[in-house]
Every structure is written in structure tokens, then in C-alpha cells.
Amino acid sequence: MKSIITRKNVVLLGGLVLLVILLGVADATLNNYYLRILQLIGIYIVLTASLNLTNGFTGDFSLGHAAFMAIGGYTSALLTMPLAARALQLAELPVWFQEFVSPFPLATVFGGILAAIIALPVGLVVLRLRGHYLAVATLGLLIIVKSIASNWEPVTRGARGLSGLNAETNLWWAFGWAVITIFVVWRMVHSPFGRSMIAVRDDSVAAASRGVHVFRIRLVAFIMSAFFGGVGGALLAHQLTAITPPTFSFDLTFLIVIMLVIGGSGSVTGSVIGAIIMTILPVILRDLERRFDLPGVSQIIIAAALIAFMIFRRQGLMGHRELHPSTWFMKKPATPASVDAPQQ
Amino acid sequence: MLEIRNLFVAYGKIVAVSKLSLTVNEGEIVTVVGSNGAGKTTTLRTVSGMLKPQSGEISFKGRSIVGLSPEAIVTRGISHSPEGRMVFGRLTITENLKLGAYNRKDAAGVKIDMERMFEMFPVLEQRKSQRAGTLSGGEQQMLAIARSLMSRPTLLLLDEPSLGLAPLLVEQIFDVVVELRNEGATILLVEQNANEALRISDRAYVLETGTVTVEGPSIELINNPQLRAAYLGLD
Amino acid sequence: MTMNYILQQLVNGLALGSIYALLAIGLTMVYGILRLINFAHGDLMMLGAYVSSIFISATVVPILFAVMIPTLLMAVMGLIVERTAYKPLRGAPEVAMLITSLGVSRLIQNSTVLALSPQPRAFSLPGDLTKTMNVGGIRFTQLDVLTFALVIVLMVLLTLYINRSKTGMAMRASSENLQAARLIGINVNWAIGAAFVLGSALAGTAGFLWASRYGIIDPFMGFLPGVKAFVAAVIGGIGSIRGAVVGGVLLGVAEIGFVGFLPPEFSGYRDAFVFTLLLIVLLVRPNGLFGASEVERA
Ligand SMILES: Nc1ncnc2c1ncn2[C@@H]1O[C@H](COP(=O)(O)OP(=O)(O)OP(=O)(O)O)[C@@H](O)[C@H]1O
Ligand SMILES: [Mg+2]
Numbered sequence A: 001m002k003s004i005i006t007r008k009n010v011v012l013l014g015g016l017v018l019l020v021i022l023l024g025v026a027d028a029t030l031n032n033y034y035l036r037i038l039q040l041i042g043i044y045i046v047l048t049a050s051l052n053l054t055n056g057f058t059g060d061f062s063l064g065h066a067a068f069m070a071i072g073g074y075t076s077a078l079l080t081m082p083l084a085a086r087a088l089q090l091a092e093l094p095v096w097f098q099e100f101v102s103p104f105p106l107a108t109v110f111g112g113i114l115a116a117i118i119a120l121p122v123g124l125v126v127l128r129l130r131g132h133y134l135a136v137a138t139l140g141l142l143i144i145v146k147s148i149a150s151n152w153e154p155v156t157r158g159a160r161g162l163s164g165l166n167a168e169t170n171l172w173w174a175f176g177w178a179v180i181t182i183f184v185v186w187r188m189v190h191s192p193f194g195r196s197m198i199a200v201r202d203d204s205v206a207a208a209s210r211g212v213h214v215f216r217i218r219l220v221a222f223i224m225s226a227f228f229g230g231v232g233g234a235l236l237a238h239q240l241t242a243i244t245p246p247t248f249s250f251d252l253t254f255l256i257v258i259m260l261v262i263g264g265s266g267s268v269t270g271s272v273i274g275a276i277i278m279t280i281l282p283v284i285l286r287d288l289e290r291r292f293d294l295p296g297v298s299q300i301i302i303a304a305a306l307i308a309f310m311i312f313r314r315q316g317l318m319g320h321r322e323l324h325p326s327t328w329f330m331k332k333p334a335t336p337a338s339v340d341a342p343q344q
Numbered sequence B: 001m002l003e004i005r006n007l008f009v010a011y012g013k014i015v016a017v018s019k020l021s022l023t024v025n026e027g028e029i030v031t032v033v034g035s036n037g038a039g040k041t042t043t044l045r046t047v048s049g050m051l052k053p054q055s056g057e058i059s060f061k062g063r064s065i066v067g068l069s070p071e072a073i074v075t076r077g078i079s080h081s082p083e084g085r086m087v088f089g090r091l092t093i094t095e096n097l098k099l100g101a102y103n104r105k106d107a108a109g110v111k112i113d114m115e116r117m118f119e120m121f122p123v124l125e126q127r128k129s130q131r132a133g134t135l136s137g138g139e140q141q142m143l144a145i146a147r148s149l150m151s152r153p154t155l156l157l158l159d160e161p162s163l164g165l166a167p168l169l170v171e172q173i174f175d176v177v178v179e180l181r182n183e184g185a186t187i188l189l190v191e192q193n194a195n196e197a198l199r200i201s202d203r204a205y206v207l208e209t210g211t212v213t214v215e216g217p218s219i220e221l222i223n224n225p226q227l228r229a230a231y232l233g234l235d
Numbered sequence C: 001m002t003m004n005y006i007l008q009q010l011v012n013g014l015a016l017g018s019i020y021a022l023l024a025i026g027l028t029m030v031y032g033i034l035r036l037i038n039f040a041h042g043d044l045m046m047l048g049a050y051v052s053s054i055f056i057s058a059t060v061v062p063i064l065f066a067v068m069i070p071t072l073l074m075a076v077m078g079l080i081v082e083r084t085a086y087k088p089l090r091g092a093p094e095v096a097m098l099i100t101s102l103g104v105s106r107l108i109q110n111s112t113v114l115a116l117s118p119q120p121r122a123f124s125l126p127g128d129l130t131k132t133m134n135v136g137g138i139r140f141t142q143l144d145v146l147t148f149a150l151v152i153v154l155m156v157l158l159t160l161y162i163n164r165s166k167t168g169m170a171m172r173a174s175s176e177n178l179q180a181a182r183l184i185g186i187n188v189n190w191a192i193g194a195a196f197v198l199g200s201a202l203a204g205t206a207g208f209l210w211a212s213r214y215g216i217i218d219p220f221m222g223f224l225p226g227v228k229a230f231v232a233a234v235i236g237g238i239g240s241i242r243g244a245v246v247g248g249v250l251l252g253v254a255e256i257g258f259v260g261f262l263p264p265e266f267s268g269y270r271d272a273f274v275f276t277l278l279l280i281v282l283l284v285r286p287n288g289l290f291g292a293s294e295v296e297r298a
Helices: A007-029 A032-058 A065-080 A083-089 A104-126 A131-151 A171-189 A192-202 A204-209 A214-240 A250-263 A268-291 A297-312 A336-340 B040-047 B070-076 B093-100 B107-120 B122-126 B137-149 B167-182 B194-200 B218-223 B225-230 C003-034 C041-057 C063-089 C094-115 C142-164 C166-176 C178-183 C188-214 C223-236 C241-261 C264-284
Strands: B002-011 B014-024 B029-034 B055-060 B078-081 B155-159 B186-190 B203-208 B211-217 C132-135 C138-141
Touching (some): A032 A065, A032 A192, A104 C264, A171 A268, A192 A204, A192 A214, A250 A268, B029 B194, B093 B137, B093 C166, B122 B137, B137 B167, B167 B194, C003 C041, C003 C142, C003 C166, C041 C063, C063 C094, C142 C166, C166 C178, C166 C188, C178 C188, C223 C241
Parallel strands (some): B155 B186
Antiparallel strands (some): C132 C138
């Protein structure tokens, strides 16, 4: 058996301890405004890293991430809603439901699980398509989910949405889930399964002829991605404390896609970088937008940057490379091939 | 007329053609033979501007054509009838022919040439307003050749015109090539059907993994027993 | 439910479907050649609607300007978008083009927000166009008549152009086999430009029609109709102009029928219905009604 005290693990542990310390300091010193931005970074890391499973690693370009977020968001909100708010908003639901409040962590997991369960039949349908058609079909999924959220009055309260949730999402939950997501995605991608994912993306016909179960791989990636999408939705819902159908709009999907492509789809650490940049940048830009009264400018800049990226740096900041802790203190920089190294 | 010197072409990291040199003189038929994946199609596509070479020189009538767009190369007088025919199946035969003359400005000349094509390939005339997709494989090959002749090329590149055709049709296609030569055309012919191709051509090149291994008058290649066995698969 | 009611719904469905058809033509032409879903197509319709509104509110100019000017301006706009955003991506993976078109869509929407305002504004036609006529119990407006007439005339012109002109022929050839088209010397950038110019012009016309029908315009109004028009193009068979027209009309009729004939609590699901339809078509008949090109499948 290999010793667990490897350089890699030491660096990882050190990194985690550092993260905990930093978060602790942040938690104690920052005001609410900045804390919320930090929480958002954690949430967006969850969302971007999970979307990377499909859009980056198996090459199934989904525009439906916000649909799974909506499922997770609404499910968790229904589960955690305080009884008083529940009596007011959800009187039409059965009595047993009026008396049962789930703790937030459980509700988050549940939101993820329901998103994953729904992703199974959805995946069986939409993954029969590829490329553009998959993109439009998953966009369709988002629109269908939004329609349901807007119209299923007894459960979702339609356009009024669900409100009065407790503000459960804090730095610890946001970054706890971010670390879990990164860990799971990293392990998946650097396993034999992950190599199959990449083989499917690069040439699905060749992969199939080498005995890779192409469809199963894509389906598993889709479901895993949906799970964390649901978790992210739950986290977002309990940060906002109120959700309506527009909360889970196409804009949200699009933002996550931007994070992914700017960070570099195909790189886990790229997702993290993309999520950080594209959480902070819009905040700054929106601030300027308000200060100078130039509505739309932040979106214009972001869209223009995206187009420029597609033209001049299609692979995003990281491409397929990774920033891997095990290489941080070595002399040689990580080569692209080292992507495969950790899990042999 | 066409002079390729020291050509390198790669698809990403896969080198398909390396150190290839080849000449076609005016009025000649030059055959290129070689096994699958030897780089024949790659060479033709590079000449017609569809691929950009890594390095090397291609000159046509004494002027370099490397880096020119496919349109510009067609306009200079090189026409490429591609492997697998690639006729426009949803367009009519007449439309396919008209498109072959896309860059020509002399409407009257185009009309005359169209008539000429119909004389040369009577099948096409009978079915001229049908969709090209309804033609048989052999007929589509005739259309592909006719289409590439519509630009009035001074050099014709033919990539495996007999591919997938029944023996009778193969004969017909080779008859057409001979007829074109008799009219003074210059042709660079890529063929798997080495025996036939060598019989009607003046000189030939054998390509192996992207480079020329043997070259000479066709007649010598046919009669060289070693070559027959090793490269041409003839007995 | 009377016969009149049914016919009435049919008129409404045809009117909406005509607009989808106009949009779908542009999408299908571009997709046919470039394999690009132009998500910004609907946003050109939105711009067309805004341009049109300038002429609608100026009562002195004839209504014809409100149709023609946006049509011409969007033709130019479409070409600008193609040349600046899409042309640098020739040969790039299709996902890169798709992301770019999403970016272009955002850019156009928010530039409109910046230049004008995010608030919706009214788009009111001169009274005589919206006056209802009653023929045998079916009510329709002059606008309906104008819509049908315009759409039919434009389609005939477009079909003639695509079928008869040299550029039209080059477009069809490029759409069928881009490689072969280049090889025989067709300037495919010209053909692509033509597809954008023609398609975007029709989107400009659609802008006028859409705004007239709903009486209100805003910077984000174009995206969903654009995507729905793509659905229409898929239903008809992507790459086929006839398919785009038939798919657009069918989708419009189906959507209005869904709202008009089911109990009112379903009407909120009309968008969901459209995309469910898309999924069914993609699974059951991926090449659509008239499609020759293949849907990329796993
Ligand atoms: N689009 C491409 N991408 C990557 N590699 C390619 C591509 N086209 C050809 N190749 C490779 O380049 C080499 C030469 O191919 P080419 O098509 O020129 O051969 P060929 O001599 O025409 O073969 P054939 O007789 O089968 O037509 C082959 O190894 C082939 O696999
Ligand atoms: Mg070949």
C-alpha cells in the first residue's frame, strides 16, 4: 500500500487548512456584501466544475444547467421552508407536509438527488443527440422546467415563487460543497472513467470501437453534472432566501457557460479560475454601470470578452491544462500529459 | 507546367506528405499510384489550395500558387475532380455544370462548353434537369469530370475517377481521359487501378508514405517486374 | 366550439407561423452552410422592430418605410455580424461558433439597453391597419392580410433568387458540400455573406410584423422567437427553405392551437409545448419533414 503521506497529499492538506483559515478570517472580518460575493464564488465553483463534466469532458454541450439548479433550488426550498412561511404559501399541499421541516444539509443533498433522478430520463432522450441539437434540446429542457415552475401553482406558487427561506447558505456550506465538487470531478476525470470521457469527446466513434460504452459514459457524466447543478441551485436558493422562475433563467446558464469557457473547458482548475473571475468581474462592472448610469454596459463587456475569447483564445485561460498542487513545489512545470498522472 | 518541389503537408501532427517532388509537363498525362493512405489525395488537395503545406514550393506555369485560395487557383487554370466525386446531389445536372464555370465571365463560351460536355457525355444531356443525386455512380463520375472541365482548365487533377465503378464503366472513364488527352489536355491522374492508368499515361510516380519512391516513364514502370509485384500489385 | 372559432384560431396560427417562417428561413440557410445555430438571429428581429418603431411613430412617412427600412438595415447588420464575429471562426468547432453566437446575441440585446432603455415601449400601428374586418364571421385585421401578403411575396422572391440566380446556386451547393464548393472555385464567403444578408433582411421584416402583432417591444423580445424559429427549421428539416416555411407555419398553428383549444390552465405551458415538440421531432424524425442533411446523433 502506498503511504498516504505523499507530497501531493501534504500540499492538498495544507491547501485545505489554508482555505479554512482564510474563510475563517473572511467570515470574521468581512461585511455582508463581501461575504455574499465570496459565497457566490463557492456556489459558482460548484456549478462550473459540474457543468465541465458534460460541456468540457464528454463534449456534450448543455445549456440546461439552470434547469437542474431550478429543480434543486425548488426542492430544497420546499423542504426547508419554515412552518410559518409554509402555512402561508403552501396551504394547498397535504397536511403531513405542513409539519415536516428538513435540515438544510439534507435538503441540499435531496435537491441534488432529485435533479440527478430527473436527469436520467432526460439524458436518455437528449443524449441521443450531439452538438448543436443537444444544445438546443437542453435549452428546451430549461424552458420546460421554467414553464413548470411558472405554472405549477400549488407547489411553486408560480410567478410569486417561494420566499421566507432561512439564509442557510454561508461560506462554509458554499466552499464545503465547492471542495466536494472539485474533489469528485477531479477523481472522476482522472480515473479510467475520465479517460473514457475524454476519448468519447475526442472521437466517439473510435472510442466505441475500442469498447468504450459511449452512451453510458455520457449519461453518467450528465447525471453527475445534474446532481451538483441541483446542489448549486439549493445553495443559491438559501442565499437569496426567495426564488422565482426567473431566478433560474437562461442568463444563469449562460453565465456558467461563460465561466467554463473562459476558465477553459476541459480543465478542473480552469473551472475554478473561471468561476472566480466571472463572479467578481460582473460585480465590479455592475458597480461601474450603476455609478455612471450606463445600463447594459457590464453585459456588453462580458459578451464582447466572450467573443474575443472564442476568436483569439478558444481554449480559455487554461485549455486542457491543470494547476495541480503536487506540481507547485517542483522545479518542472506541469506538462499537459500530467493530467493523467495522479490516478495511475 | 506544374512543378512541386520538396512538399511537406501535415494534418495537425500527422505528416501525410513529406519531401515530395513531382513535375507535370504540358500535354502529358502523369499518373500517381500508391497504396491507401500514401498521400495522393493530400497532394492533390494541396495543389488545389484546399490544404496549406507546411513547407515546399508549388508553381504553375512558372508562378508560385502556394497560399492562394482555391478560387484563385481555379481561375489560374487548375481544376480538381475530387475523390468520391462530390457532385451536388440536390442540384440538377445543368446546375452542377454551371457551377463548374462559376468563375468564368464569358457566358457565351460557357454555353458552348456545356454543349460540348453533353456531346462528350450523352447520358448527362438526357437527364440534364434531373437532380445529380439520382445518377448512378458512373454517371456521377462523368458529371464530376465534366464539371471540372467547365472551368476550361489547362491542368486537370483527377482523383481516382474509376473508384467503385464496374469494369465496363472503368473502361468508359479511361476512354474519356484518353479523349481529353488527344484534345491536348494536361492531366495529373491519381489511380488505384494502376494497370489501366499506366497504360494511358506518359510518366508515373509511385508514392509511399507521403514521398516519391519511384518515378519514370509509365511504360518502364509497367515492365519493371519488381515494381509490378512490390508497388502495383500486378502479376 | 364553433367552426368560426376554429377558423379564427387558424388565422391567428398562420399569422404567427408566417413570422416564424420568416425567421426560420434565415436560420436554416445559415445552418445549412456553416453548421451554426445563430442565436443572434432573433435579436436582429428585435433591432428591426426598434428601427420600425421610429417610422411607425412618425406619422408623416408612409407605413411602407416601417417595413422596408428595417429590412434593409438588418441585411447590412447581418453581414456586419457575420464578418466581424463569425468569419474569424471558420473551421472552428461548432461549439465555438455556438458560444460566439450567444455572445453576439447578448451584445446586441445589451447594446440596445444601453442605447435606448431596458424598458418595453409601445409599438402602435396606425388605426386603419388594426381595424378588424369580418368576413363570414372570421375576424381579421388589415395587418393579418398584410402579413400573409408580405410573407408570400417575400418567399416567392427568395425562392426565385435561390433557385435561379448564380449566387443562389452557389449557396445551395455550399450548403450541400462546402468542401466541394470551394474546390470548384466558389467563393464560399460570398455565399455565406449572401445567406446572412438575405436571412437577416427577413428577420428585419419579421421585426415589423412581430411588433405590430404584439404592440410592444423590448430589447430581449427576440431571443425566444429566434430559438423557436430554429425549432421550426428543425421540424421542417434543417437546411431546406421549403422546410423552414412549412415548419414555421406548422409551429405557429400548433402553438396557437395549443393555447386556443386546451383548457386555459395549460396556456402557460405553450413554450414548454414547443420544445417538447422539438424533442419528439428530433427523436422520431430527426431529419424533419423535408430534411436531407443529417442530424448529428450519438
Ligand atoms: N482530414 C484528415 N485528418 C487527419 N489525417 C488525414 C486526413 N486526411 C488524410 N489523413 C491521413 O493522411 C494520410 C494520407 O491520406 P490521403 O488521403 O492523402 O491518402 P491517399 O493516398 O489518397 O489514400 P487512398 O488511396 O486511400 O485515397 C493518411 O495517413 C490519412 O490517414
Ligand atoms: Mg485518396
